[in-house]
Amino acid sequence: MTDSPMTAPAAPSASAGEVLSGYLTTQAGAFLRALPQAVGEAGSRPGSLPASAAGADDLLRAVRRIGGALHTFEAAFEPGWAGELRTELAWLLDLLGREPGYRRRSSRLLAALDSLSDTGADTPGMLAGHAGAPKARALLERQLTLARTRAHTALLQELRTARLHALADRMTLLSGEVPLLDAAAGRDGSVLTRQAAAALGALAAGTERLPLARAVQPYGGDGLHRLAVLPAARGASPVADADALLAADDEPWHRVRVLVKRARYALEVCAVPTAELDRLDEVLDRHRDASDAAATASTAARTPRITPATAYVLGVVHADQRLEVEAARYAFGHQWPKLPHHGWHEWATA
């Protein structure tokens, strides 16, 4: 299954209600098809999941799109209903996302470590043959496997609760009929375009808070030196914790990542191509993955009783992943200005 919109373009004359209903019933159907593949018959047969990683991906994809549509086009829905459903979708998104998140960290960190410590004849790395490299690799693998197992156990426990069943029931209802407000349902479809344009506007506003002028200077060292400090972190403590500072530095980028996804899904509802936003989304996913991996390396370096050689290698890996963070920001800073900034509305209606 690809990332392309899963709804056919609505007829130009379609009302807002028809477009939203078409999109949401399709996504709810995708949710219901993916659910048993992703979590097995979790309620009835504990321990049988995940049946399929592809099923989990499809499930996450539907969850994100339904949540995005409920957010962007909230004026069309009964607020209580939409708010409750978004809360439940956010709960499932968090729950389902943890294990894949640890899997991504693991593959990224081990690949970085293998590349850095490669002794190959053609392209060795700066840790080639270093005694600490296999130790650091074993430590990271052990800690991330443990974290994944814990996330898996937590997922199993949560999926045995009635909460998932209740959400699946809501999705069954949604796949049949979308509870639209009467006033919104009959309106002209162009109201959706204006709401999608507002999502793009929110993205533009979020991006304006990023230090793009710094990010587009290659090797500005922003990922290592000169972190940004959020006002909240500024007042928190006289000597700030480095991990908290790095998290504060990344936070506005993570927020823009969410705004990019929302804008993508909003354009999808309006059947507008999203290729530019797909690329931005990929870059910010990479930014998030590198940021997570860097934090994992930093945490691993604080494990008691590790050898200095292990700690040294983890320091190199930490800096390497912060460099990847910087590279993703550089890429974002060069892609963003190429987007049609000054014509959000025109873009959404193109």
Next chain:
Amino acid sequence: MTDSPMTAPAAPSASAGEVLSGYLTTQAGAFLRALPQAVGEAGSRPGSLPASAAGADDLLRAVRRIGGALHTFEAAFEPGWAGELRTELAWLLDLLGREPGYRRRSSRLLAALDSLSDTGADTPGMLAGHAGAPKARALLERQLTLARTRAHTALLQELRTARLHALADRMTLLSGEVPLLDAAAGRDGSVLTRQAAAALGALAAGTERLPLARAVQPYGGDGLHRLAVLPAARGASPVADADALLAADDEPWHRVRVLVKRARYALEVCAVPTAELDRLDEVLDRHRDASDAAATASTAARTPRITPATAYVLGVVHADQRLEVEAARYAFGHQWPKLPHHGWHEWATA
């Protein structure tokens, strides 16, 4: 004293011998003026040096220029004389360069560490408040102070030998008369331009061996991953040592640094402006300094009985300095193509 040529442009009609004599007698005079300032009355009063860091800089500058001219315009000199003098100048260059080299490493590494561990409200670094930072700082400071003291002692010992006196005597002779070959002395000055063009050609050939296509891609990670391997290192051992691999990766860049300096001094002899080469020289000095600093951090991380926190911080600093290496290569890769590649001879005769 600036880096500008210290000879007035020779008259257009000047012979090769007149131009070379003018340049070398001037530089030998600069050597003799700087020597007592740089080393004090080393022979007579041991322990009284260095009298002046500026004097040492002036001395190094004259030594490099005389050595460069003897190399580029070697056809004009009696080979035995020029070869011996170049050997003695290389000995003094190495001897005088060690202590400033350690001083540069020290200031670069401590500045990097202070920036990385800065807890300031505006621009903290990724090691802000890290417990290993002050320990790593103390370790680097101790090791580099020890290395500087040793270099200083070695310099003192060597300057008490007759070797420096003999070199000073040679310089006194050179400041009076340059021993040119009769055949070369009377030739038209344009022969020097052709020899300077050959020095520029050697620089172009050296630069062709650099991986510039990779270097100009920002965040290619070449300084950390994907090191180049020299044929010599390739066959050396099945599992190569990371420090040796990094040194092999840097070696062609260090060689080009020498070729840039030689080309600069050759153009100086011909009274041709060298602003472009001065900028390349600065970039490659930065490359060399970052490479040296990275190696120092890596060596310090192997000190027995350091804490894991100290080792971790040194790993970050090592990666940070390799990133500086990469940044210098990026800068070189962007400056080099702007030079008049295809008209070396035209440039030298401009």
